[in-house]
Structure formats: structure tokens, C-alpha cells
Amino acid sequence: MLERKPRKDRTEVTFVLPAGTPPGPVSVVGDFNDWQPGTHTLTPRSDGSRAVTVALPGKSEHSFRYLAAGDYWFDEESADSHDGLNSRVHT
Template identity: 80%
Template sequence: MLERKQVKNRTHVTFVLPADTPPGPVSVVGDFNDWQPGAHTLQPRPDGVRAVTIPLPANSVHSFRYLAAGDYWFDEGQADGHDGTNSRITT
């Protein structure tokens, strides 16, 4: 799930997944972090999910995927679109 909050000329995008699906650590990897695994790892929240918030420039488009333990790559079901193998988000 994606949560968005406009803050001046930025959009804070929160990437949210269930606490245990998939199991193990998960990071969001995309053009906004030079596709670096572990740069934005989802952390547990009190409401029973895990999430990470990334401020992105407003009015921009970004490609991303999730990377879980065991080199398991997967897409966001609520993404704005896809460009082949990547999820896309428009801020």
C-alpha cells in the first residue's frame, strides 16, 4: 500500500506492507535511491504493519520495486502503473 502526503514542493510517500508477508527484512529500491538494497528498509509500526517514508520531489515519476530476503523482488499492487518489471509512482 502507498500513502502520500504533500509537504510544500515534496510528496512524502510511505511504502506499507504487512508485518510478516513476505517474511524477513524488506526494502524499497528505486531510482530515488540509485537502486541500492537496504537504503530504505521497512520498519515495524505500532499498527501491525511495516513501513518506510521517503520524501520525493512533487510532480515527478519514479520506478521502484520491493526487495525481500532471499533476493525476492516484487511489485506494489497499488502502484500508479508499471514500466515492464518495475512499479511506477507519480508524486
């Protein structure tokens, strides 16, 4: 799930996954972090879900995927769109 908070010149996008699905550490990897695993690792929230917030430029589009333990790549089903293998978020 994606949550958005518009700011003056950017949008804070929070990437959210349910607790334990998939198990182990998960990071969001995309063009906004040069596709570097571990840069934006999801951390537990009080409700048990896991999340990480990334500030992205306003009125932009970005490709991303999730990377879980065991080199398991997966997409965001509720992304704004999909581009081949990647999920897309529009700010």
C-alpha cells in the same frame, strides 16, 4: 500500499506492507535511491504493518520495487502504474 503527504516542494511517500508478508527484512529500492538495497528498509508500525517514508520531488514519477530476504523482488500491486518489471509512483 502507498500513502502520500504533499508538502510545499515535495511529497512524502510511505511504502507500506502487511506484517510478515513476505517474511524477513524488506527494503524499497528505486531510482530515487540509485537502486541500492537496504537504503530504505521498512520498519514495524504499531499496527503490525511495516513501512518506510521517502521524500520525493513534487510532480515527478519514480520506478521502484521491493526487495525481500533471499533476493526476492516483487512489485506494489496498488502502484500508480507499472513499467515492465517496475512499479511506478507519481507525486
